[in-house]
Amino acid sequence: PRVSSLSSRGVSFLFSAYTGCGSSPQDTKASNVEEASSGSLTNAAEEVVDAFHTALKAGNTEGAMELLADDVLIYEGGGAEKSKAEYASHHLEADIAFLKGIKQSLSARSAKATGDMVLVTSQGVTKGTYKDKAINSTSAETMVLRLIDGQWKIIHIHWSSADIKPIVPTS
Template identity: 45%
Template sequence: MKPIHCSAVLLAGLIALPSLAAAHDPKLHATTTPAVIEAAAQPAVAVVEQFSKALQAADFKRVGELLAEDVLILESGGAERSREEYLGHHAISDAMFLKGAHVQVKQRVARVEGALAWVGTESELHATKDGKALTVLSTETMVLKQIGTEWRIVHIHWSSRTANAAKPETANADN
């Protein structure tokens, strides 16, 4: 893993923040698709949103409370296999990067099956890196497990790319 790229990819994946986006622009919250979020999944979606908001605020205590102890986080071909590993490694740089980011959730889908739920989010992140504007397209999947009446995140998979990398003419320009 490349440290800078890994951090940007990981952070871009954390952009499932519709409540934060709505705080910047109330119209952004309307870009999510609530029709594909089952009513039973709403509490799990709320945990995903709380996690993202807590990470952006560098509230590591709350981030830790929402993660299962044995959470598995996958991104960029790497893995963090526990809450402690994540909190001691990427969480700090993720929070620093997200601090000034503007997040726009484009699509969200959530489902519940028994004591498990999954929340899939497609987002766009607008940030500044090294003094330059950066737009990142991101996908995120979180799997949550219900323990009693509480939902905890047991798995996260983040994937992202810069917006200009998504344009075919840019990718072919050097060929």
């Protein structure tokens, strides 16, 4: 199911932080793009997000890296990787290994476009086993994509998760 929980003002603020400009939803270009946010711009960006996940799950490092901007900023587990090269040399292989032993289900996704950027937020559940440890967690993901030379590239990823605590019945 799709959830549209971000206001246009919030999206414009986020994009302003990444682009260094002060575009507002009242700008003609931003308004026209936001009207099409359920259309081709956001659909194309969401397809890139899905392709990135598919490539990681399949162990296709080249396919995953193709979708990242050279200066991608990735936040995960309290740390930051500040480029595609840094991600490739640090966490890419671990992310691929993690995805091999787990299943992810998407419970909510929202996409908003402004100018040449799209914000895609996703929530879901992750279950499985990684390094002999049972995984049962909720997950949240934020990806910001920019149209670069006619192709959507991921310029920012923020991943977070929290263990799902079992419900203990009270007697």
